Amino acid sequence: MSTPLAAQPVLRLQKLTRVHGSGATEVHALRGIDLDVHPGELVAVMGPSGSGKSTLLTIAGGLDSPTSGQVVVEGTDITTAGAKELAALRRRSIGYVFQDYNLIPALTAAENVALPRELDGTSARKARGEALAALEEMGLGHLADRFPDEMSGGQQQRVAIARALVGDRRLVLADEPTGALDSETGESVLALLRTRCDAGAAGVLVTHEPRFAAWADRVVFLRDGAIVDQTVRSEADSLLTGRVAEA
Amino acid sequence: MSIRHGLLALLEHGPRYGSQLRTEFESRTGSTWPLNVGQVYTTLGRLERDGLVSQGGADGAGHPLYAITDAGRAELRTWFERPVDRSSPARDELAIKLAMAVGAPGVDIREVIQAQRRHTVKAMQDYTRLKAQALTALEDGGPRERDDVAWLLVLEQLIFQTEAEARWLDHCESRLIRLSATAPAAPATAHPAAPATASEPGAGAGVRRGPGAGVGAGDGGGGSGGAAGGGAEGRGR
Numbered sequence: 001m002s003t004p005l006a007a008q009p010v011l012r013l014q015k016l017t018r019v020h021g022s023g024a025t026e027v028h029a030l031r032g033i034d035l036d037v038h039p040g041e042l043v044a045v046m047g048p049s050g051s052g053k054s055t056l057l058t059i060a061g062g063l064d065s066p067t068s069g070q071v072v073v074e075g076t077d078i079t080t081a082g083a084k085e086l087a088a089l090r091r092r093s094i095g096y097v098f099q100d101y102n103l104i105p106a107l108t109a110a111e112n113v114a115l116p117r118e119l120d121g122t123s124a125r126k127a128r129g130e131a132l133a134a135l136e137e138m139g140l141g142h143l144a145d146r147f148p149d150e151m152s153g154g155q156q157q158r159v160a161i162a163r164a165l166v167g168d169r170r171l172v173l174a175d176e177p178t179g180a181l182d183s184e185t186g187e188s189v190l191a192l193l194r195t196r197c198d199a200g201a202a203g204v205l206v207t208h209e210p211r212f213a214a215w216a217d218r219v220v221f222l223r224d225g226a227i228v229d230q231t232v233r234s235e236a237d238s239l240l241t242g243r244v245a246e247a
Numbered sequence: 248m249s250i251r252h253g254l255l256a257l258l259e260h261g262p263r264y265g266s267q268l269r270t271e272f273e274s275r276t277g278s279t280w281p282l283n284v285g286q287v288y289t290t291l292g293r294l295e296r297d298g299l300v301s302q303g304g305a306d307g308a309g310h311p312l313y314a315i316t317d318a319g320r321a322e323l324r325t326w327f328e329r330p331v332d333r334s335s336p337a338r339d340e341l342a343i344k345l346a347m348a349v350g351a352p353g354v355d356i357r358e359v360i361q362a363q364r365r366h367t368v369k370a371m372q373d374y375t376r377l378k379a380q381a382l383t384a385l386e387d388g389g390p391r392e393r394d395d396v397a398w399l400l401v402l403e404q405l406i407f408q409t410e411a412e413a414r415w416l417d418h419c420e421s422r423l424i425r426l427s428a429t430a431p432a433a434p435a436t437a438h439p440a441a442p443a444t445a446s447e448p449g450a451g452a453g454v455r456r457g458p459g460a461g462v463g464a465g466d467g468g469g470g471s472g473g474a475a476g477g478g479a480e481g482r483g484r
Contacts, residue, residue, distance in 0.1 A: 046368075048421065191379065210413035211406060214371035215379075221361070229361055231369040 008075065009036040010171045010202035011060060016069035018055055018225075029055040030066070031225040037204055039170060042197040044205045044213035047222030053206045054175055056222070060204060061173045062090050073171060091120045095164025095172045097193075099179035101156040103148040103163075110135060110144040113163045122167075134166045135159070138192060154185035158192055170201045177205070178212050190215040250282065250290050252326045255319050258300060264310035265291060274391065277377070277398040279405070294319065341412065345419060357420060364416045371409045378402045 016033040019026055030052045037043050045053050058064040060071055062078045071078045074093045078086055095116075096102075103112045113131035118124055135141050140158055148156055157177055164172045174193065178186030186209075194215050197203045205216060213219050221229040250272075257263060257271050265287045272282055291313055294300040299319035304312050315323070341363060348356040381399045385392065 048417070191382075194379065210368055210371060211375075211410045213368060214375040214406065214410075216372065219365075219368050219372065221365070229365050231365055231372060233372070 009038050009072075010074060011035070011037040011204065012070070012072040013056075013060060014070040014072070016056070016059065016071065017067045018052075018059060018064070019067045028225050030059070033069070033225075033227060035220065035227070037171075037202045039200050039202050040197060041218065042194060042203040042205060042216045044207060044216035044219045045222055046208065046210070046213050046219055049208070051222040052225040053222055055225075057173050057175050057204060057206050061094050061096060062086050088120070091116055092167070093169055093171055095161075095166075095169050097157065097160050097164050097172060097174040097177045099176040101148070101153070101160050101180075103156055103160060105148050108145050108147055109140070109151065109159045109162075112148070112159060113166050116163065116169075117167050120167075130166055131162075134162045138162050138196070152185070153181050154188055157181065157185075157189045161189070161192055161196065165196055165201055172196065172201055172203045174203065174205045176207055178207065178209065183211075186212060249326070250286060251294060252323060254287070254290055254294065255299060255315055255323045255326070258313060258315040259320065259323060262304070262312040262314040264306060264312050267310070268313075274394045275397040276401050277381075279401055356423060360416050360420050364413060367409050367413050367416065371406055371413065374402055374405045374409065378406065 013033050013035040016030050016035075017028070018030040019028050021027055033052075033056060035043070035056075045056060047053050055064070059066050060073075062071070062073070066079060069079070073089060076085075076089060078089055081089060103109075104115070107115065110128060110131045113134055114124070114127035117127035117130055122130070132141070132144055135144050138158060138161065140155070140162060143151060143155055143159060146155075148159075151159065160177075161172065161174075164174075172193070177193070178189055181189060190205075190212050193203055193205065197217075203216075205213070207213050217233050219231045220227050253272055254268055257268055257275075263271070266284050268291075269282050269284050269287045272287075291300060291302075295302060295313070297318075299316055299322055300313045301316050302311055302313055306312060345356065345359065348354050348359045378399065381395060381402060385395050385399065
């Protein structure tokens with residue numbers, strides 16, 4: 001896009017490295033990753049297995065620590081944050097979407113979505129209101145009182161996206177969110193993620209499926225722990241006609 | 248691409264004049280394969296010569312109108328019934344390029360693959376955005392719904408085709424890595440892009456037989472095999 005994205009990235013990775021083990025068994029999972037993700041942007045990370053995709057995502061979400069480098073979420077460096085601060089930041093700023101949905105089976109969709117807000121100290125009533133609003137906004141209002149086992153995989157995953165972005169959280173990290181879904185359902189999940197990013201969220205999507213990565217604004221290619229290449233978004237107007245096919 | 252049959256299909260909806268056919272063809276296929284009006288008239292001339300259309304009358308503005316004949320309808324039905332031939336794949340520049348890159352001096356085949364992958368995924372991103380727009384247009388239920396559906400199908404074909412290509416490229420890369428890992432410990436085979444020299448029998452055979460066989464499979468993969476793989480996958484998931 002030619003319009004500049006908001007100056008401050010929601011997520012900034014700087015010179016990120018992660019080394020597992022030491023000495024002879026040392027494995028460099030990440031080697032100097034730099035990546036900014038702005039509000040409104042969906043970035044897909046592609047690469048063969050073992051290229052560091054999932055490591056990148058777990059470190060970006062504060063679930064693992066880098067060996068060196070910085071992870072800045074909404075202006076705060078989570079690598080230097082204390083345990084308490086980090087936990088709060090994870091609750092307030094970062095949403096996860098996993099391959100296997102990870103909804104809590106004993107809670108309804110609305111309760112699942114409300115949970116992170118309640119954990120963050122919001123009153124149950126207010127949290128429920130926010131959860132219903134989030135579900136409604138994503139066209140999932142009719143699922144509010146269903147339990148996970150009363151929903152299809154695609155519905156559960158959409159609820160998981162609602163949970164990831166409830167309240168004012170606007171960073172969603174999705175690790176193979178379509179992995180357990182059939183092609184068409186996977187697509188509807190991606191379409192939802194896309195509209196959330198269009199509405200201002202920042203998303204990082206790890207996938208090995210090119211057709212799902214193609215929903216992103218930018219596709220980053222990872223090899224052996226380093227970004228080796230990326231696509232740059234086209235001007236929207238240049239692709240309305242047959243010119244695309246001639247490229 | 249069969250312009251002939253495309254025009255016959257449009258004429259089955261009633262008589263039309265040349266530039267009208269061009270417009271309708273493009274709104275169905277989203278101008279993915281732009282036609283010029285000259286091509287339309289040349290094709291109409293041939294169809295008329297073959298007795299598949301006939302020229303008769305004109306519209307209010309004086310445009311000469313073409314109509315489909317019974318023979319034209321029969322030909323059209325046969326076209327819809329007969330599968331498009333995939334047993335003699337069209338020449339695929341990418342498959343040829345990778346075949347030539349195997350062992351080409353000074354060429355890093357992995358870079359060739361990555362440059363193509365970036366381009367292919369980028370094209371998929373573009374098609375996917377167009378598809379999202381087409382889906383929105385369909386949901387809004389515009390007056391040209393038939394055209395929107397047709398355009399969506401064409402776009403999804405482009406997406407599946409580029410997906411098949413991206414997956415094939417991933418496969419080529421891992422194939423080459425596997426082959427270079429298991430290749431005999433001759434220096435020239437340590438890297439797939441290393442030039443093969445006739446003076447190193449081990450290396451020469453490795454390069455020629457290993458990746459050569461891979462390219463044979465890959466050629467089919469890029470053409471009929473790849474298309475079939477993408478299609479099967481579309482149905483399977």
